[in-house]
Amino acid sequence: MTNWQPSDSPASNACGESLPADSIPAIILDSVADGVFTVDLDWRITSFNASAERITGVRRGEALGQRCCDVFRASICESDCALKHARAHDRPVINKPVYILSAAGERVPISVSATDLRDSAGRLVGGVETFRDLTQVEALRKELEARYTFADIVGRSAAMQGLFDLLPRVAASDSTVLIMGESGTGKELIARALHDLSVRRDRPFVAINCAALPDTLLESELFGYKAGAFTDARRDKVGRFAAADGGTVFLDEIGDVSPAMQTRLLRVLQERRFEPLGSVVPVDVDVRFIAATHRNLSERVASAQFRDDLYYRINVVQIELPPLRERREDIPLLIDRFVARFNRVQGKELAGVADRTLAVLMAYDYPGNVRELENIIEHAFVLCRGGLIQPQHLPPALAGGAVAQEPSPRAGMTLAELEGLHIDAALRRHQGNRTAAARELGINPSTLFRRLRRGRA
Amino acid sequence: MRVAIAASDGRITPVLDVARRLLLLDFEGRREAGRREVALAEESLARRIQRMVELRIDVLICGALSQSLHAGLLAAGIEILAHRCGCLEQVIAAYTAGGLNGVAFRMPGCHPPHCACRRGRRGGGRVHGERGVS
Numbered sequence: 356m357t358n359w360q361p362s363d364s365p366a367s368n369a370c371g372e373s374l375p376a377d378s379i380p381a382i383i384l385d386s387v388a389d390g391v392f393t394v395d396l397d398w399r400i401t402s403f404n405a406s407a408e409r410i411t412g413v414r415r416g417e418a419l420g421q422r423c424c425d426v427f428r429a430s431i432c433e434s435d436c437a438l439k440h441a442r443a444h445d446r447p448v449i450n451k452p453v454y455i456l457s458a459a460g461e462r463v464p465i466s467v468s469a470t471d472l473r474d475s476a477g478r479l480v481g482g483v484e485t486f487r488d489l490t491q492v493e494a495l496r497k498e499l500e501a502r503y504t505f506a507d508i509v510g511r512s513a514a515m516q517g518l519f520d521l522l523p524r525v526a527a528s529d530s531t532v533l534i535m536g537e538s539g540t541g542k543e544l545i546a547r548a549l550h551d552l553s554v555r556r557d558r559p560f561v562a563i564n565c566a567a568l569p570d571t572l573l574e575s576e577l578f579g580y581k582a583g584a585f586t587d588a589r590r591d592k593v594g595r596f597a598a599a600d601g602g603t604v605f606l607d608e609i610g611d612v613s614p615a616m617q618t619r620l621l622r623v624l625q626e627r628r629f630e631p632l633g634s635v636v637p638v639d640v641d642v643r644f645i646a647a648t649h650r651n652l653s654e655r656v657a658s659a660q661f662r663d664d665l666y667y668r669i670n671v672v673q674i675e676l677p678p679l680r681e682r683r684e685d686i687p688l689l690i691d692r693f694v695a696r697f698n699r700v701q702g703k704e705l706a707g708v709a710d711r712t713l714a715v716l717m718a719y720d721y722p723g724n725v726r727e728l729e730n731i732i733e734h735a736f737v738l739c740r741g742g743l744i745q746p747q748h749l750p751p752a753l754a755g756g757a758v759a760q761e762p763s764p765r766a767g768m769t770l771a772e773l774e775g776l777h778i779d780a781a782l783r784r785h786q787g788n789r790t791a792a793a794r795e796l797g798i799n800p801s802t803l804f805r806r807l808r809r810g811r812a
Numbered sequence: 813m814r815v816a817i818a819a820s821d822g823r824i825t826p827v828l829d830v831a832r833r834l835l836l837l838d839f840e841g842r843r844e845a846g847r848r849e850v851a852l853a854e855e856s857l858a859r860r861i862q863r864m865v866e867l868r869i870d871v872l873i874c875g876a877l878s879q880s881l882h883a884g885l886l887a888a889g890i891e892i893l894a895h896r897c898g899c900l901e902q903v904i905a906a907y908t909a910g911g912l913n914g915v916a917f918r919m920p921g922c923h924p925p926h927c928a929c930r931r932g933r934r935g936g937g938r939v940h941g942e943r944g945v946s
Contacts, residue, residue: 412921413920413921414920414921418920425919428826428876429826430830432826432827433825433826433830433831456878458922459879460876460879460882462878702857702858
């Protein structure tokens, strides 16, 4: 192995004189942006390029001859050294995301690759490790995340970006809002965001799930009661409406309340006034109402299951949350968010999800929406000890057959339909990335584009 | 006095943030009165600091560590001899003799007085390892 000393070599020659042959690899390595070092069989550093100096903060002169772990100081040095891994498994490690500690004690995110180094006779003489500083990538990722995050809600899809645009204006209006969306789409997050962005932000936000309580209990929870109103009412109880005075009341699953309760709610919404159980003295409240439901309220109105006057009272501003399967481009962002959160909460340092895992997650339909995705990542955190979440860390139903949920060919399909099916599946697996999908399909991206255009015509 | 050394395979572990083992050495005067090894679980930095406090560590000898872990350990009153490297027994011998500040035991890139290895719970001023066990 050549022990090169790039900075000290006379390779740089402004007069155009020929360069010594053994200085050329050093010049080349010093010109690349990635850090590169080589080690001998005792793990001692034999070469260290300029980028390695810059990223680690250790000068070449200090690094040469030292054990690589004392210079490199990566989070995997003790437990899962990339060079040892490559040697043990006889295959290179490629782009493993880890961090190193700079000489100043800063965590520097990097991706590392490692492989054996052999001489011309094929004998093992050491190893080579290359690493890329991901600080800027990480900063960019954070900037993008900030752009795609609004009051704890994540989304880069057109639907969510439109929502982010709408929310501040709705929050400022103080109008009653009806949030529609399937279970797990984040209706309460939107309600909280509307409250936090409103002038009522310093007053209480009171949420109640109307479907979780029977009528009698819901009534006493919302309106409160006076002592003696019923057998167990030994003292006065302040209801949720009174507790929310000046703030926001979030009535979740309003589509599930009984007709009798609908009538009582209508009066509060109309007059901002109610009587606690057992009292004849009306109480005035100043609250903003936000209601939510996963049901189609207009259909329930048509079938006389929901009062039309209450519907019109709550349906002043309507916000519709799309199901996750209709905004798949948000899945990677949501995954990043959940991985970061579980890392923080559980004190782990998982790097994210592997490409194959992402493909599985992108192909799944999420009947439970964002909440289900969150549960899937939490499940993976239990099984994954470190590094990237692999498909086997997903719940069995997903790990085994999520991709199988993609539309499958059926008898009678035309060749064009089969082709469309195949193209759609590839696009889904690559998050809509046409270049990657075309590569998988073995066709030119422009061919894919033409076929997509033809399919949509 | 209890001294802890983050070590594995007979050497100081390069990164304390992810170290899996600590060697605990109890000293009575200059004499080593006992030693035992404890495992550190994969856990948050806050839990790691708490664990070291629970182990009643007075002095910690380690390799590199992140700024946040360094600050947390200092706040917990633990004296840190950071950015040290080398064979465990040689490190122990050097520490006992008060010579742990030698270049041979400093990680590459560690340059006192600019390096964080210099700071201790008494606010710096001397390079750790000079004194050793007293």
